Amino acid sequence: MEILAFASFAVLVVAWLLAPTKAVAVETSAEGRAAA
Amino acid sequence: MEKIDTGDTAWLLASAALVMLMTPALGFFYGGLVRRKNVLATIMHSFFILCLISVQWVLWGYSLAFGPDHGGIIGGLDWLSLRGVGQAPNPDYAPTVPALAFMVFQMMFAVITPALITGAFAERKRFKAFVVFTLLWATLVYDPVAHWVWGTGGWLRTLGTLDFAGGTVVHITSGVSALVAALVLGRRFGYGRDALEPHDATMTVLGASLLWFGWFGFNAGSALASGGLAANAFVVTNTAAAMSALTWMTVSWLHKGAPSVLGAAAGAVAGLVAITPASGFVDVSASILIGLGAGTFCYVGIQLTKRLRVDDALDVFGVHGIGGMWGALATGIFATVAVNAAGADGAAYGNFAQLGVQAIAVLASASYSAFMTFAILKLIDLFVGLRVPEHEEVLGLDASQHRERAYQI
Numbered sequence: 001m002e003i004l005a006f007a008s009f010a011v012l013v014v015a016w017l018l019a020p021t022k023a024v025a026v027e028t029s030a031e032g033r034a035a036a
Numbered sequence: 037m038e039k040i041d042t043g044d045t046a047w048l049l050a051s052a053a054l055v056m057l058m059t060p061a062l063g064f065f066y067g068g069l070v071r072r073k074n075v076l077a078t079i080m081h082s083f084f085i086l087c088l089i090s091v092q093w094v095l096w097g098y099s100l101a102f103g104p105d106h107g108g109i110i111g112g113l114d115w116l117s118l119r120g121v122g123q124a125p126n127p128d129y130a131p132t133v134p135a136l137a138f139m140v141f142q143m144m145f146a147v148i149t150p151a152l153i154t155g156a157f158a159e160r161k162r163f164k165a166f167v168v169f170t171l172l173w174a175t176l177v178y179d180p181v182a183h184w185v186w187g188t189g190g191w192l193r194t195l196g197t198l199d200f201a202g203g204t205v206v207h208i209t210s211g212v213s214a215l216v217a218a219l220v221l222g223r224r225f226g227y228g229r230d231a232l233e234p235h236d237a238t239m240t241v242l243g244a245s246l247l248w249f250g251w252f253g254f255n256a257g258s259a260l261a262s263g264g265l266a267a268n269a270f271v272v273t274n275t276a277a278a279m280s281a282l283t284w285m286t287v288s289w290l291h292k293g294a295p296s297v298l299g300a301a302a303g304a305v306a307g308l309v310a311i312t313p314a315s316g317f318v319d320v321s322a323s324i325l326i327g328l329g330a331g332t333f334c335y336v337g338i339q340l341t342k343r344l345r346v347d348d349a350l351d352v353f354g355v356h357g358i359g360g361m362w363g364a365l366a367t368g369i370f371a372t373v374a375v376n377a378a379g380a381d382g383a384a385y386g387n388f389a390q391l392g393v394q395a396i397a398v399l400a401s402a403s404y405s406a407f408m409t410f411a412i413l414k415l416i417d418l419f420v421g422l423r424v425p426e427h428e429e430v431l432g433l434d435a436s437q438h439r440e441r442a443y444q445i
Contacts, residue, residue, distance in 0.1 A: 001370075001384065005324040009279075012286050019289045 040125060041132035043262040048130070048137045051257025055144035058250035059086045059151050065243030065305070066155045069298075069350050072235040073432025074159045075442045081154035081166065086147050088167070089174055093143040094118050100179035102129065102142065105189025110180050128188045130260040141257060142182075149178050149206045155350030156214035157221050157422075159232075160429050163437040165420045172412045173213065181209050181401050197397040198371055198379055198390070200269065201258035203313025203363040204401040211357025212402045213409040214348060215341075220413045221422055223347035225429045232349075237298055244301035248277055251308045255315040268375055269315040272323035273308065279324050280307025283331025291339075299335075302355060306334040309359035314367040317379040322370035329366060334358050361398050368394030 063082030067075045089097065095117050103111030115121050123134045130138040150170045157166075182205050184192040192204070199205060226232065234240060255273040259266035284303025289295040310330035311323055318326070338354035348354065368391035371382035381387040416422060423429070428436035435441065 001319075001321040001325070005321040008324060008328045012282055015286045015290060019286070019295070020293045 039132070040123075040134060041261070044130075044132040044260070045134060045137055047262035047266065048133050048141050048257060048260060051253035052137070052141040052144050054250045054253025055141070055148065055257065056086070056250075058144070058247055058254065059083075059148045061243050061246030061250055062148065062151050063243070064239050065247060065301075066158060066240075066350050068236040068239030068241075068243060069155075069234045070158050071232065071432070072442060073434055075235060075239075075434065076440055077163070077433035077437055078154070078158050080163075080438065081158075082151045084167070085151045085154075085170055088170060089147040089150065090143060092171060092174055093146050094139075097146055097174060097179050098139050098142065100175065101146070101182035102139075102187050105183070105187060108189055108191030108194060109183070111183050111187055132261060138260070141260075145202055145206060145254075146174060146178055146182070149202075149210050150174055152206070152210035152352060152356055153214045153217060155352040156218040156348045158349040159433065160221060160224050160349075160423050162421055162424050163433075165416050165422045168416050168420060169412060172416075173409065176412065177209055177213065177405055177408045178205070181205050181404065184400070185397065192397050192400065195396065196380065196390070196393050198317055198367045198394065199313040199364065199397065200316035200367075201255045201312045203309075203360050203367065204397050207309050207312060207356040207360030208364065208398060208401045209405040211353050211355070211360050212405045214352035215346070215357060216406050216409040217413060218346055218348040218353070220410065220417075223345070224349065225426055227347050228345065234298065240298060241301045244304055248304055248308060251277070251312075254308075255312060259316060265316055265376060268319075272315050272318060272320055273311050275320055276311035276323040276327035276330065277304045277307040279327025280304060280310065280331040280334075283328050284335050285331075287332060287335045291335075302351065303331045303335070306330040306355050306359045309334075309356055310363035310366065312360075313363045314370060317367055317371035317376050317382075319370075319372065319375055322366075322372075322384075326363065326366045326370065329362050330359050333362050357402075361402070364394050364398050365391065368392075 059082050063079040067079045070078045099113055099115035100111050103115045106112055121135045121139055125131050126135040150173050184190040185199050185205050252270055256266040256270040259269055281300045281304035285295045285300040288299040307327040307330045310326050334354050337358040338351050341348055341354055369383045371379050372385050373381055380390050383391045
């Protein structure tokens with residue numbers, strides 16, 4: 001059971017490394033745009 | 037007379053207070069997920085239930101759930117308005133604490149269970165219908181099922197069902213009832229066309245965090261004593277919640293391209309649900325696997341529910357129904373007498389029969405809850421009407437049902 005527990009956590013860590021990291025443009029508020 | 041242990045009593049009363057906090061926390065969790073025109077009505081569901089069931093429980097609910105057994109089905113009326121429930125312990129349930137302390141601890145479970153269902157019919161249910169539904173559901177569904185599983189002589193308890201803190205009694209009953217309620221009430225106006233997005237994700241994360249905090253009382257308090265078993269339940273509860281949050285966030289990240297904050301919050305709650313029946317019977321390695329399963333199964337279940345266009349508004353079935361079923365079955369897999377000698381070994385330790393017993397408990401609690409919830413809702417629809425009219429739904433329940441507004445800014 002301990003091996004499965006370690007393995008499942010390792011799978012998550014690998015998934016974080018492989019997961020997409022594309023940034024998406026988010027529309028800002030009028031105030032935000034003015035400040036920028 | 038049994039001797040009262042002051043440490044056990046202090047822990048149980050503190051746990052009751054922790055569990056009490058969970059119901060307003062649920063109000064915030066759900067309140068953030070609805071549109072701003074419905075936030076007060078949504079929070080009111082939880083707050084009102086805290087008041088309503090607190091009174092129902094002392095008048096007749098506790099007696100039906102834990103009173104002297106009648107055929108394994110229901111408790112008797114011997115303890116109506118807490119007659120005979122006093123400062124002396126009841127050795128059948130908690131031999132080292134006053135019977136009143138055990139009663140009030142159980143009250144908080146009876147309170148939060150119908151509150152969980154409210155997420156399924158959010159943003160469209162008539163307040164009067166909600167009041168009647170809650171009172172009938174608590175009396176006809178929660179109290180009997182609590183007796184089956186936890187009451188002395190209850191038929192599922194006699195069968196050997198393991199449910200440490202309410203996987204069947206709390207989460208399967210509420211989750212399945214939520215699905216039935218969503219189907220009977222129908223979809224919200226604008227479902228599939230308008231966005232229907234959460235109005236305050238920060239409120240939801242705060243609610244989830246407070247739920248997590250309160251859950252230590254829910255699970256570790258269910259040891260009914262301040263000792264090693266409570267410590268085990270505390271640790272596995274925290275571990276499963278964390279693992280499920282990580283898993284849900286990861287699955288949603290791979291599926292939708294971003295690590296969702298609301299997903300992490302929902303995942304934590306799913307993990308807490310799943311570990312609930314197991315928390316007094318499994319070790320920490322098993323809790324990691326239970327959290328992994330909860331984050332995965334509940335996420336996938338919610339995607340399927342949405343694909344079927346069932347408007348379970350705040351995903352109650354996905355989190356509590358599926359999470360509760362997984363937790364109940366996982367208890368039958370991972371339970372070990374090394375953690376709790378009063379429990380049993382599960383399938384992972386060679387006792388496959390325990391998994392069968394757990395499956396019977398899942399089927400019995402789910403089917404009974406579904407049938408009774410359907411009947412109660414149809415009855416209410418006949419006499420009171422379940423939904424607000426369309427123009428009131430468009431206006432929002434805060435204004436139409438309560439004549440109040442959440443935000444003045």
